[in-house]
Amino acid sequence: MKQVIFLVMLITLTLQTQLSSKIDVVMAHMDKMTIKNEFSKQLAGLIELKMLQSSYVEEVLKEIKTIRDQLIADQTIEDQEFAKKIGQLNVEIEILEIQTEKLAKELQRLNQQIADLNEDISKLIGTQQSQEKQLSTLNSKEEDIRNQYKLEIETISQRTTNNIKSIDGLNEMIAKLQQAVFAEQSKTTVLSQQHTKQYVDQLANSLGPNHPITALVSVTTKFDVPTVTRIIQLLENIRDQRIQENAGANDYVVKVTQSYEVTLKEVTEVRERLSADYSRTLITLKRRNEENTLSTKTRNQIQKDLPIALDLLQQYRNEREIVQSNYNLRSSKRENEVKIITQAYTIVAQQVKV
Numbered sequence: 471m472k473q474v475i476f477l478v479m480l481i482t483l484t485l486q487t488q489l490s491s492k493i494d495v496v497m498a499h500m501d502k503m504t505i506k507n508e509f510s511k512q513l514a515g516l517i518e519l520k521m522l523q524s525s526y527v528e529e530v531l532k533e534i535k536t537i538r539d540q541l542i543a544d545q546t547i548e549d550q551e552f553a554k555k556i557g558q559l560n561v562e563i564e565i566l567e568i569q570t571e572k573l574a575k576e577l578q579r580l581n582q583q584i585a586d587l588n589e590d591i592s593k594l595i596g597t598q599q600s601q602e603k604q605l606s607t608l609n610s611k612e613e614d615i616r617n618q619y620k621l622e623i624e625t626i627s628q629r630t631t632n633n634i635k636s637i638d639g640l641n642e643m644i645a646k647l648q649q650a651v652f653a654e655q656s657k658t659t660v661l662s663q664q665h666t667k668q669y670v671d672q673l674a675n676s677l678g679p680n681h682p683i684t685a686l687v688s689v690t691t692k693f694d695v696p697t698v699t700r701i702i703q704l705l706e707n708i709r710d711q712r713i714q715e716n717a718g719a720n721d722y723v724v725k726v727t728q729s730y731e732v733t734l735k736e737v738t739e740v741r742e743r744l745s746a747d748y749s750r751t752l753i754t755l756k757r758r759n760e761e762n763t764l765s766t767k768t769r770n771q772i773q774k775d776l777p778i779a780l781d782l783l784q785q786y787r788n789e790r791e792i793v794q795s796n797y798n799l800r801s802s803k804r805e806n807e808v809k810i811i812t813q814a815y816t817i818v819a820q821q822v823k824v
Contacts, residue, residue: 531815531819534815538811541804541807544804545804548800548804552797555793559790563787566779566782566783567783573775574776580769580772587761587762594758595755598751601744605741605745608737608744615730616734619734626726640706640708640709640712644706647702648702
């Protein structure tokens with residue numbers, strides 16, 4: 471019995487000695503690994519502990535493989551999560567880039583449109599003021615034409631009336647002078663001083679006090695038949711001239727009226743065309759002002775929205791950089807850890823063959 475126990479103890483001691491030797495070899499190789507960091511130190515400690523706890527190196531290898539498989543699985547999961555996250559960020563960034571570019575172009579277009587509208591409005595205001603001045607001038611001209619025509623017609627009418635009165639007075643005077651001549655053919659003086667005074671007053675009323683005939687009669691001292699006959703002829707000539715003047719008055723009125731109507735029609739047509747142009751100017755000016763108000767309102771909104779969109783775009787870009795950087799760091803760290811475990815696995819596996 472003692473021999474059996476001794477044999478068992480001997481075998482156990484032998485196994486422990488062999489295991490201790492293997493641990494020393496593994497630790498020595500791991501100390502010489504190319505990648506050495508905190509993880510490699512922790513792994514070495516873990517392998518040493520596992521090898522002390524287990525008599526079988528295969529069990530330790532299984533533990534190492536499990537750790538490596540878990541790291542690879544973790545990396546696969548992170549790759550998927552990273553691809554999903556980075557994909558979402560890229561979509562958001564692309565949408566915002568399109569939106570901001572569109573807003574920037576729209577802002578540029580609106581600035582140009584507003585500048586063009588302001589220029590159009592300025593020109594239209596100048597056109598409006600010019601047309602208002604022209605319309606005012608045309609209205610004044612039309613009023614002047616009407617007043618001038620009215621005055622001329624009134625003047626012709628007054629002249630015709632005066633001529634009629636003058637003709638009646640002259641006819642009466644001529645008739646009396648003729649009667650006096652016929653009645654006084656045998657006398658040397660046909661008109662008395664009293665009659666002369668009456669005729670001078672009649673002439674002054676009919677012809678006016680400054681008329682040459684009135685002046686002639688007023689200074690005439692001898693009123694014999696030849697003198698009176700000559701005065702009658704002069705009076706008849708004046709009467710006939712005024713009759714002829716009145717006869718042509720109607721034709722003159724027609725001519726003046728026709729000229730007035732033609733001129734008034736021309737002015738009216740010009741005013742109507744200008745009024746139509748003025749109305750179009752007002753409508754266009756109103757439309758341009760409305761367009762300018764709407765464009766300015768839209769531009770103001772874009773000027774508020776664009777900085778917000780650009781700020782949000784930068785936030786997404788920053789987040790993408792952080793996600794990418796963190797992913798790269800973790801992936802690189804995990805890749806090194808997988809390399810370290812793979813090397814450790816190889817080192818430990820070599821002891822199975824010993």
